[in-house]
Amino acid sequence: MDPDTLESRLLSLLTSVAPDIEPQNLDPARALREQVDFDSMDTLHFAAAVSKTFGIDIAETEYARLASLRAAEAFVRERLAAKG
Amino acid sequence: MELEFRLPSLGADMESATLTEWLKKPGERVRHGEPLVTVETTKGLIDIESYEDAEVLEQLVQPGSKVAVGTALARLEVQGASQAPPAAPAPEATPPPAPMGPLAPASRPPASAVESPGTPPPRARISPAARRRAQELGVSLEELERFAAGGFVHIEDVEKLAAQRPVAHTDARGAMRATIGAAMARAKREIPHYYLAHAVDFAPAREWLARHNATLPVQDRLIEAVLITKAVALAAARIEGFNGYFLHGRFESSAAVHVGAAIAVRGGGLVAPALLDADRKDLPTLMRDFSALVTRVRAGHLRSGEFTAATITVTSLGAEGVDVLFPIINPPQVAIVGAGAVREQPWVRDGELIARPVLTLALAADHRVTDGRAGARLLRAIADLLAQPQAL
Structure with missing residues (x-):
């Protein structure tokens, strides 16, 4: 995988906040909560990492947009585009 | 004053643990509340904190050894009066838990509880997923460290290493399930x-x-x-x-x-x-x-x-x-x-x-x-x- 793609950057953020998941088995389209038992603390850690890395604000009500890797990718792309 | 640092019981059902790493060498000083040694239990890796300000005199158990609760792990030289009972209870048929035991929890240094999310422990060169896989595949940590030669070990490395040799299969998840089962069976048996x-x-x-x-x-x-x-x-x-x-x-x-x-x-x-x-x-x-x-x-x-x-x-x-x-x-x-x-x-x-x-x-x-x-x-x-x- 190209290390610079948005998906692989998100994947590496995900494994940094949840080092106990096995990324090669992850389906990017499936919800993290279903797939790897993401709980509210994992969600917060992931949102914090995404917010910091990409310099974007994420409201509490927007955590749901990080539900899967694919969803997170679309969300970050949208926010980065809005930032210009 | 010289005393022995013993493996404490870390739960009602814990009988033994495998020593994985010494965090202090003989001659080094360890502060009260500072981690001294890492052990592997059915609940994962646990850093055991010293309950004394002391100097490590001798390590009595080497990494890779599985030892019973109460076993002396090291000899320590303590300055001044001992702050806590020096030894965990010796193992019995059911080792009594030591909830207020050698580690007075309230006196732990507060700084140790704060780590930024996502920062793995600094010396972890083996990813947790890799560690778990290693345990599942029966690959020892020593083998992994030899294989890694100071680099970072990923899950693929473990699988590569395991594929090269026939191994005994151990089941980490099964062990944790057994631990939970034992604690809950005790709860249901003893507690109305x-x-x-x-x-x-x-x-x-x-x-x-x-x-x-x-x-x-x-x-x-x-x-x-x-x-x-x-x-x-x-x-x-x-x-x-x-x-x-x-x-x-x-x-x-x-x-x-x-x-x-x-x-x-x-x-x-x-x-x-x-x-x-x-x-x-x-x-x-x-x-x-x-x-x-x-x-x-x-x-x-x-x-x-x-x-x-x-x-x-x-x-x-x-x-x-x-x-x-x-x-x-x-x-x-x-x-x-x-x-x-x-x-x-x-x-x-x-x-x-x-x-x-x-x-x-x-x-x-x-x-x-x-x-x-x-x-x-x-x-x-x-x-x-x-x-x-x-x-x-």
Whole structure:
């Protein structure tokens, strides 16, 4: 995988906040909560990492947009585009 | 004064552990509360903290050795008077837990509880997933370290290494399941549980939390579990009979409130390490401790003090949960509070039917210590605290 793609950057953020998941088995389209038992603390850690890395604000009500890797990718792309 | 540093019991059912790494060499000094050695148990890797300011004289057990609870691991030279009993109890058929044992939890240095999320322990060169896979495949840590030659070991490396040789299969998840099974069987055998449930209007807590979080960057926000934990801690400090241990045939109340937070381990299993002095910490501090605890659970690397300290436990299935969770007491504790999922439900207020987010709390408590009346007071106190979240 190209290390610079948005998906692989998100994947590496995900494994940094949840080092106990096995990324090669992850389906990017499936919800993290279903797939790897993401709980509210994992969600917060992931949102914090995404917010910091990409310099974007994420409201509490927007955590749901990080539900899967694919969803997170679309969300970050949208926010980065809005930032210009 | 010279003394032996022994392997403490890190839970009612722990009989042995495998020493994985010395964190101090002979001749080095270790401070009170500082990790001295890492052991592997069925609950993962645990750093065992020294209960003395001391100098390491000699390591008596080498990495890779499996030793029983109570075994002398090292000889230490201690300056001045000993701060705690020098030895964990020798192993018996059922080793008694040492909840207030060699590690006085309240005196742990606070700095050790704070780590930023996502920062793995600095010396971990083997990823937790790789470590777990290694255990599953029966690959020893020494083999891995030889293979890695100082580099970082990923799960693929473990599989490569395992494929090169025939190995005995050990089952880490099976071991954790057996540990949980043993503790819960003991709870059900020895503790006459009684159960109470109480529905709480969670709207005030939720609205306060939304307002509080709205102004904060993501990493400083609070989660609902922290409010619930704080409310349980304050109620347990106020109402006698729920915070402490049942040991040697009687209840020993604890002045400090260390709340065990049940945290699911991915791939199956559960650990409940303690949030120390939860009743006395403000919400942001408690949140940081909680966050660091979850990070350490995810990295498979806890501290010994966290295992033995909890005086009461809170457990929750989170947003994916169900309405009510009837928990089982974690001995030698005498109470546990289960939090159901918060759901919109019909609620009557001032004669009117309205929709509210409702949290149902369930208490399991020890009938050798309290009766339902006291349990009801505890649940009502928690509910009252959650109705005034700004005061938590």
